[in-house]
Amino acid sequence: MEIATQPRDGLWAAVDSFDAEAAELELKxxxxxxxxxxxxxxxxxxxxxxxxxxxxxxxxxxxxxxxxSELVRRQLVTASSERSIGTGQDTAPVVVLACPAGERHDMVLLCVALMLGERGVRVRYLGADTPIGAIATAARAARAAAVVVAGTRSTVFTSHTSALLRLADDRPLFIAGPGADERTAEEVGAMALTDDPVRAVAVLVGELARVSGSW
Ligand code: B12
Incomplete structure (x- = not known):
C-alpha cells in the first residue's frame, strides 16, 4: 500500500537532520x-x-x-527580492511594522510586511523588540500612513498604554497577533487586525487606499 506523504515531509526530514542545503532546496x-x-x-x-x-x-x-526560524526568514527575504518586492512607487503609502519591547515573535509580522510590499506598499520593517518611542520616531520620520504593532500577549501592549495612545493620536495604529484582542485595542487607542495574516493584508490595503487614495 502506498503511504500518502505531506508536501512538507521532505522539508521536515531536512530540518530534522539540520541539512540546511536540502531544506533550502525544499523551500525553494x-x-x-x-x-x-x-x-x-x-x-x-x-x-x-x-x-x-x-x-x-x-x-x-x-x-x-x-x-x-532563520531558514524561513532567509527564504522569505530571498523570494521577495527575486520577485522585486519592496520597490514601491514614491507615491505609495508607507507602513511601519514592529514588535514592542520584549516581544520576539516576529515571523508572522514579517510575512505580513512582505505581503504588503507585494501589494506595492512601501514597508519599513523594524522587527522584534522595538521600544514604542522608537517606533513612533520612525513612523514620523518615514511619514507613515499606518503603523502595525504585533505581540503574543496583551500585556506587551497594555504595559505601554500611554506611549501607544500617543502614537495612535499621531497616525492610524493597528495591533495584531495573539495578544491583540478588541478590548486591548480599545485600551491603547488602536484597531485590532484580524488573526488571518492574508486577510489582514487585504484589510490594511483597503484602509490605506481609503486614507491615501490609490497608488
Ligand atoms: C517560534 C516560537 C518562538 C521563537 C520566535 C521566533 C520568531 N522570530 O518569531 C523564539 C525562540 C524567539 C521564542 C521565544 C520565546 N517564546 Co515562543 N514560541 C514560538 C512558537 C513555537 C511558534 C510561534 C509561531 O510562529 N507560531 C506560528 C504562527 C503561524 O501562529 P501564531 O503565532 O499562533 O499566530 C497566528 C495568529 O496569532 C496570527 N498572527 C500572529 N502574529 C501576527 C501578526 C500580524 C501582523 C497578523 C495580522 C497576524 C498575526 O497569525 C497566525 C495565524 O495562524 C510558539 C508556540 C505556538 N504554538 O505557537 C511559542 C510561544 C508563542 N512562545 C512562548 C514563550 C513563553 C516564549 C518565551 C518567553 C520562552 C522562554 N521562556 O524563553 C521566549 C521569549 C519570547 C519573547 N520575549 O517574546 C509562548 C507564549 C505564551 C504566552 N501567550 O505568553 C508560546 C505560545 C509557547 C508556549 N505554549 O509556552 N518563541
Whole structure:
C-alpha cells in the first residue's frame, strides 16, 4: 500500500537532520511558481503552525526551532527580492511594522510586511523588540500612513498604554497577533487586525487606499 506523504515531509526530514542545503532546496521547490502571498498562505504559515505543534508536543528542540526560524526568514527575504518586492512607487503609502519591547515573535509580522510590499506598499520593517518611542520616531520620520504593532500577549501592549495612545493620536495604529484582542485595542487607542495574516493584508490595503487614495 502506498503511504500518502505531506508536501512538507521532505522539508521536515531536512530540518530534522539540520541539512540546511536540502531544506533550502525544499523551500525553494515549495515556493516555485507561486506569488509570495500564495507561498505564505500555503507553505510558510502551515509550516510555522507545524513548528508550534511540535513545540507544544515537546518534540522540537530549541536548536531546531532557531534553525527553522532563520531558514524561513532567509527564504522569505530571498523570494521577495527575486520577485522585486519592496520597490514601491514614491507615491505609495508607507507602513511601519514592529514588535514592542520584549516581544520576539516576529515571523508572522514579517510575512505580513512582505505581503504588503507585494501589494506595492512601501514597508519599513523594524522587527522584534522595538521600544514604542522608537517606533513612533520612525513612523514620523518615514511619514507613515499606518503603523502595525504585533505581540503574543496583551500585556506587551497594555504595559505601554500611554506611549501607544500617543502614537495612535499621531497616525492610524493597528495591533495584531495573539495578544491583540478588541478590548486591548480599545485600551491603547488602536484597531485590532484580524488573526488571518492574508486577510489582514487585504484589510490594511483597503484602509490605506481609503486614507491615501490609490497608488
Ligand atoms: C517560534 C516560537 C518562538 C521563537 C520566535 C521566533 C520568531 N522570530 O518569531 C523564539 C525562540 C524567539 C521564542 C521565544 C520565546 N517564546 Co515562543 N514560541 C514560538 C512558537 C513555537 C511558534 C510561534 C509561531 O510562529 N507560531 C506560528 C504562527 C503561524 O501562529 P501564531 O503565532 O499562533 O499566530 C497566528 C495568529 O496569532 C496570527 N498572527 C500572529 N502574529 C501576527 C501578526 C500580524 C501582523 C497578523 C495580522 C497576524 C498575526 O497569525 C497566525 C495565524 O495562524 C510558539 C508556540 C505556538 N504554538 O505557537 C511559542 C510561544 C508563542 N512562545 C512562548 C514563550 C513563553 C516564549 C518565551 C518567553 C520562552 C522562554 N521562556 O524563553 C521566549 C521569549 C519570547 C519573547 N520575549 O517574546 C509562548 C507564549 C505564551 C504566552 N501567550 O505568553 C508560546 C505560545 C509557547 C508556549 N505554549 O509556552 N518563541
Amino acid at each position: 521547490r515549495l515556493f516555485h511558481g507561486i506569488p509570495l502571498s500564495g507561498a505564505v498562505a500555503t507553505v510558510v504559515l502551515p509550516f510555522l503552525r507545524d513548528v508550534g505543534d511540535r513545540w507544544e508536543r515537546g518534540v522540537l528542540s530549541v536548536a531546531h526551532e532557531h534553525f527553522v
